[in-house]
Amino acid sequence: MSVLPVLDLVLIVLVIGLAAWTIVARDIFAAVLAYVAYGLLLAFVWIRLHAPDVALTEAAVGGGVTGVLLITAGKRLGALKASEAGAPPGLVLKLVAGALALLVAGAVAFAVVSLPTSAPTLAPEIAAAAPGPGAGLGNPITAVLMAYRSFDTMLEKVVLILAVLGVWSVGADQAWGAAPAPLRKPPPDGAMVFLAQILAPAGALIGIHIFWVGADAPGGAFQGGALLAAMWMIAMMARLTEPPRVASRRLRHALISGPAVFLVIGLAGAFIADAFFAFPPALAKPLILLIETFMVLSIALALPLLVAGPPNGSDEP
Amino acid sequence: MSLLVDLFSLASIGAGVFFFVAGTVGLLRFPDSLTRLHVLSKADNLGLGLIVLGLMPRADSLLEALKLLVTWALVLLSGAATSQLIGRALRRGRK
Amino acid sequence: MNQFLLAGAGLIIVTVAIGLARILRGPHDIDRLMAVQLLGTGGIAALLLTAYATKVPGVDDVALGLALLAAFATMAFLNLVDADEGGAGS
Numbered sequence: 301m302s303v304l305p306v307l308d309l310v311l312i313v314l315v316i317g318l319a320a321w322t323i324v325a326r327d328i329f330a331a332v333l334a335y336v337a338y339g340l341l342l343a344f345v346w347i348r349l350h351a352p353d354v355a356l357t358e359a360a361v362g363g364g365v366t367g368v369l370l371i372t373a374g375k376r377l378g379a380l381k382a383s384e385a386g387a388p389p390g391l392v393l394k395l396v397a398g399a400l401a402l403l404v405a406g407a408v409a410f411a412v413v414s415l416p417t418s419a420p421t422l423a424p425e426i427a428a429a430a431p432g433p434g435a436g437l438g439n440p441i442t443a444v445l446m447a448y449r450s451f452d453t454m455l456e457k458v459v460l461i462l463a464v465l466g467v468w469s470v471g472a473d474q475a476w477g478a479a480p481a482p483l484r485k486p487p488p489d490g491a492m493v494f495l496a497q498i499l500a501p502a503g504a505l506i507g508i509h510i511f512w513v514g515a516d517a518p519g520g521a522f523q524g525g526a527l528l529a530a531m532w533m534i535a536m537m538a539r540l541t542e543p544p545r546v547a548s549r550r551l552r553h554a555l556i557s558g559p560a561v562f563l564v565i566g567l568a569g570a571f572i573a574d575a576f577f578a579f580p581p582a583l584a585k586p587l588i589l590l591i592e593t594f595m596v597l598s599i600a601l602a603l604p605l606l607v608a609g610p611p612n613g614s615d616e617p
Numbered sequence: 618m619s620l621l622v623d624l625f626s627l628a629s630i631g632a633g634v635f636f637f638v639a640g641t642v643g644l645l646r647f648p649d650s651l652t653r654l655h656v657l658s659k660a661d662n663l664g665l666g667l668i669v670l671g672l673m674p675r676a677d678s679l680l681e682a683l684k685l686l687v688t689w690a691l692v693l694l695s696g697a698a699t700s701q702l703i704g705r706a707l708r709r710g711r712k
Numbered sequence: 713m714n715q716f717l718l719a720g721a722g723l724i725i726v727t728v729a730i731g732l733a734r735i736l737r738g739p740h741d742i743d744r745l746m747a748v749q750l751l752g753t754g755g756i757a758a759l760l761l762t763a764y765a766t767k768v769p770g771v772d773d774v775a776l777g778l779a780l781l782a783a784f785a786t787m788a789f790l791n792l793v794d795a796d797e798g799g800a801g802s
Contacts, residue, residue: 303715307722314729321736329741329792336785337732337748340755343774344725347762352770356777364781368788375792484791489705492787495698502691503780510773518770527777530784537787623713630720630761637724637754641731644750650742653734657746661753668720668757672764681772685760688776692753695783699749702790703742 308348315341332370339363352518353441356510360526368533369607372483376609422448436585438516445520446588450577454562457595460602461556468546471610477547480608483536496538503531511596515585521592525599533604543608551601558598562591622674629671636664650707654700661696665689717765721758728754745789752782 318338325331339362346355389397422444437443445453471478504527511524535541544551565587566577573580579587640660647653669689676682731754734747756775763771 303719303722307718307725310722310726310729314732318732327741329789330735330744333741333744333748333789334735337735337751340748340751340778341729343778344755344758347759347768347771347774350768352768352774356770356774359774359778359781364784367785371788371792484794486794489702491698491701491705492790495695495783495787498694499691499780499783502687506776506780510777513770513773517773519773523777527780530781534784534787537791626713627716630717633757634720634723634727637757638727640750641727644731644734644747650740650746653743653746657750660750665753665757668760672760675764684772684776688756688760688772688779691776691779691783692756695779695786696749696753699783699786699790703746706790706793707742 304348311341311345311348315345328374329371332367332374335370336363336367339367353439353514353520353523356518356523357526360523360530364530365526365533365603365607372607372609437588439514439518439520441518442514442520442588446592447579447584450562450566454559454566457559457562457598457602460599461559464555464602464605467606468610471546471612475611477545478611479545480543480605480610481612482539482542483533483608484539488538492538493540496534496540500531500535500540503534504528507531507600511592514592515589521595522599525596526603528596528600529603532600533607536604536608543605546611554597555601555605556598558591558595561594565591626671626674629667633664633667633671636660636667640664651704654703654707658696658700661692665692714765717761721761721765724754724758724761741789741793745786745793749782749786752778752785756782 315338318334318341322331322334322338325334339358342362343355343359346352346358422440437447507524507527507530509524510519510527511521512519514520514524532541536543565579569578569580570576637660640656643656643659644653647656666689669685673682673685676685728751731747731750735744738744738747756778759771759775759778762768763775
């Protein structure tokens with residue numbers, strides 16, 4: 301495998317170079333583009349580290365959703381063409397910030413370098429325990445997320461919902477309950493509408509496919525949910541559909557359905573299985589898939605709501 | 618037979634890589650945004666297309682080969698639509 | 713054969729990354745967007761080659777997802793370019 305070390309070196313140099321450019325760029329548009337490119341290359345790095353699940357998540361969330369979030373936020377702030385607003389920070393503040401950043405980076409680097417050479421991993425134990433605690437799942441990552449540390453995974457979705465609440469609370473008082481501003485003000489070109497009409501349904505199918513195969517192959521609820529979120533945002537950007545009203549009961553119920561179903565089944569585990577958040581062995585895989593279905597729904601709703609922003613009384617984006 | 622398949626893959630993938638190189642050269646050397654846009658679609662269609670063509674005989678099942686085709690079709694579709702949109706934006710003077 | 717596929721993937725990544733210089737130079741934002749689009753397509757090609765060279769399961773799914781996400785990100789940036797000039801569009 302003589303070609304791989306060269307490829308790795310090129311990737312490392314590129315990733316560091318793009319990160320530097322992201323920080324140095326004067327114009328926010330260029331900086332966010334460099335950040336998206338950085339996310340794409342980082343996804344490739346994950347592939348080289350034999351982690352396709354993480355690569356898909358990185359491409360979906362790091363490259364796609366975060367890039368769109370930053371660009372939409374930057375547009376709303378109106379600060380896209382000018383990178384300065386207000387007095388620039390003084391030299392002392394810059395030096396202190398730089399020293400702190402260096403300290404944190406050094407600590408992380410030291411921690412990574414001093415890891416034991418044979419990394420501790422649950423994967424062989426999960427593969428051996430597949431019929432039991434591994435819940436019959438072929439993908440060890442899904443088994444860890446849903447069977448071994450399921451409480452953690454549920455709390456992650458709760459954090460997403462709290463973020464959506466935080467974004468909603470930024471809106472003006474009199475606009476509470478209204479819908480967020482549309483993602484695009486002028487009427488879209490025919491080409492954009494065409495693209496959205498074909499891409500959104502095809503992408504939704506692909507998102508569901510990636511979620512479903514996550515039980516036994518790379519994929520899973522978060523990746524599928526992020527793809528579905530991207531497809532809904534495509535439909536909103538082409539103004540095929542508008543952001544929903546924040547006060548809508550159906551929206552709110554669907555949003556919390558993921559962690560709610562997870563919590564209910566986890567609490568029931570105390571009665572129908574050994575412990576809180578345990579699964580009865582015979583029903584484990586179907587229960588996990590049920591929970592994951594609702595989690596996909598929650599994620600697919602929460603991410604676009606984060607991008608759409610706070611409720612807005614007028615039509616001004 | 619398998620040697621023939623390997624040679625076909627080799628030729629097709631080599632041609633695909635060539636089109637990606639051509640795409641980069643065009644992106645860096647062409648004088649104008651519209652000309653660079655033209656070059657971009659060559660890399661999308663022919664570059665990825667030839668690589669998909671070269672990989673299809675190596676697929677294990679029909680489903681995998683179809684997945685390759687669907688990937689290429691999506692890139693083709695989005696490339697065509699965004700080229701239109703970029704072209705219109707450039708013509709209206711919004712850069 | 714696998715070595716050749718991997719070499720092809722590496723070559724595409726290097727090539728497309730050189731095109732990223734357009735992010736630095738491009739006089740207009742649209743040029744920078746085109747460079748990132750080229751990176752996306754090259755990334756998909758390299759991922760497919762790597763999937764067939766190393767036989768790691770799931771990498772072709774990553775390529776499929778990347779195709780969708782590249783289109784998504786490009787649409788969002790184009791929306792911004794359109795909105796910049798006051799939004800009297802069509």
